Amino acid sequence: MSIELRSVSKRFGDVAAVDQVSFSVADRELVALLGPSGGGKTTVLRMIAGLENPTSGDLLIGGRRVNEVPVQQRNIGFVFQNYALFPTMTVFDNIAFGLKVRSWKSTDAAARVEELLGVFGLEGLARRFPHQLSGGQRQRVAIARALAPRPQLLLLDEPFAAVDAKIRQELREWLVRLHNELHVTTLFVTHDQEEAMEVASRIVIFSRGRLEQIGSPREVYEQPVNEFVARFIGVLNVLEGPVRNGEAQIGGLVFPSHGVPDGGTLRIGFRPYAVQLSRNLGEFRHTATLRHTYFLGILLRVEIELDSGLVIKARITKEDYARLGLADGLRISFQIREYRVLSSQAGPLAPEVSPPVQPDIAEGI
Amino acid sequence: MAGHVSHHSSSHAPASGPTEGLAVRCLLIGLALLFVGLFLLLPLASVFAEAFGRGLKPYLEALRDPRTLASLRLTVLLAAIVVPLNTVFGIAAAWAITRFRFPGKPLLVTLIDLPFAISPVVVGVMLLVLFGAQGYFGPWLREHDFRIVFALPGMVLATLFVTIPFVARELIPLMQSRGPDLEEAALTLGASGWQTFWYVTLPGVRWAVLYGVILANARAMGEFGAVYVVSKPVPGEIPLALWVDTLNSEHQGTAAFAVASLLTFVAIATLVVKAWLESRQHREMARGQSSHTE
Numbered sequence: 001m002s003i004e005l006r007s008v009s010k011r012f013g014d015v016a017a018v019d020q021v022s023f024s025v026a027d028r029e030l031v032a033l034l035g036p037s038g039g040g041k042t043t044v045l046r047m048i049a050g051l052e053n054p055t056s057g058d059l060l061i062g063g064r065r066v067n068e069v070p071v072q073q074r075n076i077g078f079v080f081q082n083y084a085l086f087p088t089m090t091v092f093d094n095i096a097f098g099l100k101v102r103s104w105k106s107t108d109a110a111a112r113v114e115e116l117l118g119v120f121g122l123e124g125l126a127r128r129f130p131h132q133l134s135g136g137q138r139q140r141v142a143i144a145r146a147l148a149p150r151p152q153l154l155l156l157d158e159p160f161a162a163v164d165a166k167i168r169q170e171l172r173e174w175l176v177r178l179h180n181e182l183h184v185t186t187l188f189v190t191h192d193q194e195e196a197m198e199v200a201s202r203i204v205i206f207s208r209g210r211l212e213q214i215g216s217p218r219e220v221y222e223q224p225v226n227e228f229v230a231r232f233i234g235v236l237n238v239l240e241g242p243v244r245n246g247e248a249q250i251g252g253l254v255f256p257s258h259g260v261p262d263g264g265t266l267r268i269g270f271r272p273y274a275v276q277l278s279r280n281l282g283e284f285r286h287t288a289t290l291r292h293t294y295f296l297g298i299l300l301r302v303e304i305e306l307d308s309g310l311v312i313k314a315r316i317t318k319e320d321y322a323r324l325g326l327a328d329g330l331r332i333s334f335q336i337r338e339y340r341v342l343s344s345q346a347g348p349l350a351p352e353v354s355p356p357v358q359p360d361i362a363e364g365i
Numbered sequence: 366m367a368g369h370v371s372h373h374s375s376s377h378a379p380a381s382g383p384t385e386g387l388a389v390r391c392l393l394i395g396l397a398l399l400f401v402g403l404f405l406l407l408p409l410a411s412v413f414a415e416a417f418g419r420g421l422k423p424y425l426e427a428l429r430d431p432r433t434l435a436s437l438r439l440t441v442l443l444a445a446i447v448v449p450l451n452t453v454f455g456i457a458a459a460w461a462i463t464r465f466r467f468p469g470k471p472l473l474v475t476l477i478d479l480p481f482a483i484s485p486v487v488v489g490v491m492l493l494v495l496f497g498a499q500g501y502f503g504p505w506l507r508e509h510d511f512r513i514v515f516a517l518p519g520m521v522l523a524t525l526f527v528t529i530p531f532v533a534r535e536l537i538p539l540m541q542s543r544g545p546d547l548e549e550a551a552l553t554l555g556a557s558g559w560q561t562f563w564y565v566t567l568p569g570v571r572w573a574v575l576y577g578v579i580l581a582n583a584r585a586m587g588e589f590g591a592v593y594v595v596s597k598p599v600p601g602e603i604p605l606a607l608w609v610d611t612l613n614s615e616h617q618g619t620a621a622f623a624v625a626s627l628l629t630f631v632a633i634a635t636l637v638v639k640a641w642l643e644s645r646q647h648r649e650m651a652r653g654q655s656s657h658t659e
Contacts, residue, residue, distance in 0.1 A: 049553055050553075051549055051552070051553070071549075071552045071553055072552060072553075072555045072556065072557065075555075076553060077553070078549075078550065078553035080546050080549070080550055082546060084546040084547050084549070084550040085550075086547060086550070086551075086564075086565055086568075087547075087569065087649070088568040088569060097551070097554050097556070097564070098554035098555050098556075101551075101554060101555050101556040101557070101560050101564075102555045145550075145554065146553070146554075148554075149554065149555060
């Protein structure tokens with residue numbers, strides 16, 4: 001089922017938890033609602049479920065306005081952050097609950113529960129109580145329970161937050177597989193950008209109740225619409241300096257003014273992968289000291305410090321790091337291959353950034 | 366889990382303060398035991414000593430007295446009316462307080478405790494002021510030939526008032542700690558409000574409800590002051606607690622203590638059930654917590 005929000009707002013007293021949010025999700029999509037805590041993403045999920053009512057705006061499921069449709073009749077499956085399994089019921093009764101209250105015949109319900117126990121690898125646990133299960137098993141029971149009545153939407157609130165890092169990875173892959181098999185429109189809330197990037201086909205990014213951007217993981221990473229998105233998705237180096245005589249000097253680096261008048265402030269941002277490093281001090285124009293290397297896996301993050309004290313984050317593959325013979329404390333030369341102008345206004349950080357600027361190849365910087 | 370934890374901490378606690386000295390510890394424990402013995406166990410034992418002092422036969426005879434049996438019936442009837450009413454009220458009030466936001470909520474929470482703070486005699490007098498012959502509603506009641514004070518309705522109202530807090534007081538903190546997640550989960554699965562209450566809310570708080578019910582029952586059966594003011598002092602038309610007092614003032618010692626022993630049995634049964642419920646509740650709370658933290 002498709003979902004559409006048309007300038008939906010939710011106010012709690014004077015606070016707008018969700019402010020004029022519009023977006024739509026196509027049938028069978030797997031979409032992440034991403035943002036820092038307090039961003040409004042959980043409230044959006046709860047409004048789609050019918051657990052909260054929008055203060056204004058229209059909410060459509062399958063093309064039908066559902067603002068006034070009570071939660072029981074929206075035919076959604078909702079997985080709570082702490083799973084909210086019924087502690088007084090067995091695994092079997094938990095999964096069967098949605099069927100019982102919808103007056104399924106008990107033989108049909110039992111068959112459906114057995115089927116789900118099989119799909120979710122929960123055979124043999126039917127008679128257990130929730131407190132006798134592991135975290136991962138609980139999550140699977142919660143999802144099986146939500147899916148039992150064959151909902152048209154599956155909504156998950158921070159589905160991986162309550163499990164430890166090791167099984168989180170497995171569960172992510174499992175959720176993608178599950179979605180591919182079930183073809184049910186799925187929305188999940190997360191504050192973890194990596195999780196959103198890995199699992200979702202599209203990401204809706206929220207901050208302070210507003211929708212910042214919606215797009216595929218690649219789109220939001222490569223074409224962030226503003227500084228918030230750029231900084232939230234992945235790592236962004238942000239430099240800022242005053243413009244004098246048509247150029248900006250920032251920590252020893254010189255940038256053209258990009259139309260910022262003298263006396264104004266130029267802000268630029270670039271991804272760590274745009275920083276190219278060399279052991280040969282003559283290869284690039286700028287020099288710095290490699291301060292620290294973070295071993296993250298196949299990709300390493302290094303921090304380099306310019307003589308001015310400015311610190312820049314760079315990203316380099318393990319192979320290149322070894323090939324160049326890099327190590328902490330070495331002198332290196334570097335260049336910034338591409339960057340974008342973030343905001344040209346003078347003054348402090350502007351949360352809403354100027355229109356997106358195409359990445360600019362800045363030769364000689 | 367919580368059981369284990371508390372065992373650990375209790376076994377560690379004495380070890381952590383060895384310098385306090387044996388003498389201080391013995392003194393404190395001795396004082397506590399002396400106090401309990403003197404003011405709780407001794408009177409309790411004396412009730413049974415007096416009741417059975419002249420053997421079983423006079424004891425049973427005193428209980429078989431028609432006036433005593435009538436008192437017993439009345440006491441059970443009062444509890445049977447009052448306890449269910451206050452159970453329903455307690456669950457409804459706890460639900461409203463923990464699940465909704467409304468103006469005057471703190472006031473309601475405070476008012477629920479009023480019966481704990483007010484002397485039962487005052488409750489009786491309040492009923493007299495309202496429903497007595499000279500009271501606000503007195504003339505109207507007389508016109509419609511309906512008696513409240515010095516009759517069963519007055520005793521029901523008095524008992525109702527003094528037992529209001531028991532169930533609600535047990536439920537409010539428990540329902541607050543449980544949060545709305547389970548009920549919301551039931552709703553998303555298609556359950557109606559009533560199904561949610563019946564299958565999810567009530568099973569989750571059932572031990573707390575029972576706990577409140579038995580405490581309310583003990584109070585309903587044992588209430589003296591409030592009922593004393595609004596009941597007609599006629600043998601057979603007063604509940605057990607008042608009947609004990611009447612017998613005692615008529616110097617019928619054995620009979621008075623025999624009836625008192627009935628109330629004492631209620632008290633002992635209440636304590637036993639209460640202890641059992643508490644252990645159950647602890648176990649369930651511990652489970653609930655472990656399923657949250659893991």
